[in-house]
Amino acid sequence: MPTLLGDEPPSKVKKLIILTLISLAILLFPNKAVESVFFWEAEVKHWDYGYLHMPVVLHTERTDEVLEPINHNKWYGNGSCVPYARVRSGIQLFGWARYFLEDAAKAGYATGTDPVVGSMMVTNESNGHVAVVEEVFGKEVMISEQNFKGIYIVSERTLEVYDSRIKGYIYPK
Numbered sequence: 003m004p005t006l007l008g009d010e011p012p013s014k015v016k017k018l019i020i021l022t023l024i025s026l027a028i029l030l031f032p033n034k035a036v037e038s039v040f041f042w043e044a045e046v047k048h049w050d051y052g053y054l055h056m057p058v059v060l061h062t063e064r065t066d067e068v069l070e071p072i073n074h075n076k077w078y079g080n081g082s083c084v085p086y087a088r089v090r091s092g093i094q095l096f097g098w099a100r101y102f103l104e105d106a107a108k109a110g111y112a113t114g115t116d117p118v119v120g121s122m123m124v125t126n127e128s129n130g131h132v133a134v135v136e137e138v139f140g141k142e143v144m145i146s147e148q149n150f151k152g153i154y155i156v157s158e159r160t161l162e163v164y165d166s167r168i169k170g171y172i173y174p175k
Contacts, residue, residue: 078148078156086148086156087132091122092174100130106172113172117143117163122172135171138163 079085084099095105102124106113117123117135123145125131133147136158144160151157161168 078154081149081153083132083147083149086146087122087134090134090146091120091172093122093172095122095172098130099124099132100126102130102132102172103170111172111175113170115170117171118173120174124169124172125167126169127167 078089084096087099088094088096093106093111095102095109095111097105102122103113106122117138119135119138121135123133123135123143125133127150131147131150133145133150135143136146137144141163142160143163144158146156146158148154148156150159
């Protein structure tokens with residue numbers, strides 16, 4: 003299938019221009035999900051995980067919808083946990099995840115210690131981390147998140163409901 007740039011792989015200059023434009027769009031519209039069509043992979047050095055093969059974007063569309071089901075082939079915002087959790091949960095908080103429980107109360111969101119599907123989980127991992135509760139079963143909670151396994155990587159994992167890393171939950175309005 004031909005791309006907008008033709009059938010030949012794009013040059014490094016074209017790749018740089020496209021990535022710059024996409025990055026600018028993401029910075030200008032941080033609260034929007036980015037739907038992406040990928041057309042090549044680039045080897046990107048990640049500070050914790052060494053070299054990763056990352057998809058490079060040719061075309062993006064923006065949407066305000068919470069995206070269902072989890073799509074592991076999308077980029078959300080700047081690749082950190084916050085834009086993904088914001089889009090997936092609909093909870094419109096901005097800034098550092100470590101302050102989200104306090105910021106949520108100021109923004110009128112209810113917070114608590116009980117996991118609820120669709121709520122935003124705040125943890126003390128890294129410099130603060132957020133994820134979205136996908137399922138609660140017994141004493142376990144399954145979450146989806148971005149940037150736990152690496153920048154722009156969407157993943158899921160299961161934690162014990164009373165895991166010491168969990169600071170609390172923010173509930174959608």
